[in-house]
Amino acid sequence: MKKVSSLSELGLGDDVSRAFFRPLQQAAPPSPTKRQIKISVIGTGNVGMAIAQTILTQDLADELALVDAKPDKLRGEMLDLQHAAAFLPRTKICASPDYAVTAASDLCIITAGARQIAGESRLDLVQRNLALFREIVPPLARYSPDALLLVVSNPVDVLTYIAWKLSGFPPNRVIGSGTNLDSSRFRFLLADHLEVNAQDVQAYMVGEHGDSSVALWSSISVGGVPVLSSLEKHQIAYEAEVLESIRKAVVGSAYEVIRLKGYTSWAIGYSVASLARSLLRDQHRIHPVSLLAKGFYGIPDDHEVFLSLPARLGRGGVLSVANVQLTDEESNRLRSSAHTLWEIQRQLGI
Incomplete structure (x- = not known):
């Protein structure tokens, strides 16, 4: 059976809403000043999902995008959050291994990172995370050139410096969760x-x-x-x-x-x-x-x-x-x- 995440994928057309709602006559279009807030979380491990869950329950975003290198886990986390829609503020939740899903984000939160292994020096850990950040930061900067970058991955201070260098953003827009x-x-x-x-x-x-x-x-x-x-x-x-x-x-x-x-x-x-x-x-x-x-x-x-x-x-x-x-x-x-x-x-x- 095909896995689906929306009724439209099962063949229910978008025009079905006409059976439930009657449009107003001479209604004005939505205000152009209304601002939609989009937050992207990179990395859906324990930390990333705790952040995503807290953002949802505190109604901080109109749209939440999740990115991870593991597509099955990523889709599972997305569906798990979407299934709680009846208990949460209305937030659009999407996910993809493709960084295009983060386009036009107001805030990009990076939680992905390599963990330190036994016997590994701090510099070796930083070098491995540098390689990972070379894959993460440039596409985020490309798809959301006006975003704020918030780095949570450890070692957070050095990785925030790396994110700043790789993004080309002004320093005030690159922040680490720090202390x-x-x-x-x-x-x-x-x-x-x-x-x-x-x-x-x-x-x-x-x-x-x-x-x-x-x-x-x-x-x-x-x-x-x-x-x-x-x-x-x-x-x-x-x-x-x-x-x-x-x-x-x-x-x-x-x-x-x-x-x-x-x-x-x-x-x-x-x-x-x-x-x-x-x-x-x-x-x-x-x-x-x-x-x-x-x-x-x-x-x-x-x-x-x-x-x-x-x-x-x-x-x-x-x-x-x-x-x-x-x-x-x-x-x-x-x-x-x-x-x-x-x-x-x-x-x-x-």
């Missing part, structure tokens, strides 16, 4: 300890998405109250080692999830959906995302590195970078992250 999720984990731990809502905690992880990320303790506040200065005012002792152990717990929380269930998916799905909302709805919210960081916080102008800084996001992508006051130690750690990434990028030859 947006790390910062959420950070806020959760603080909120859980203080018994407050995580939305009332302002706390950022910046720098490289990984083991060298930097916790900005000097700027953390809860309900508008600066944390460190409040501790000092009330003569509550704390040690730098304790703060560092909390930072390591944030970094290690992802590894814990992977150890327990094999992968992370739901939290990154919500994280990326929050970025999509801020970008496409022009909300001007502050997110710590991977962006071209040269010239900020003492990072040399000749270091074209992408790493996470608190940035104001809107329809134009990265609109500006927040001028957060860093301690000398935080600045030094941030520049150290930038130097590490720069050394890796210099060996890529792009």
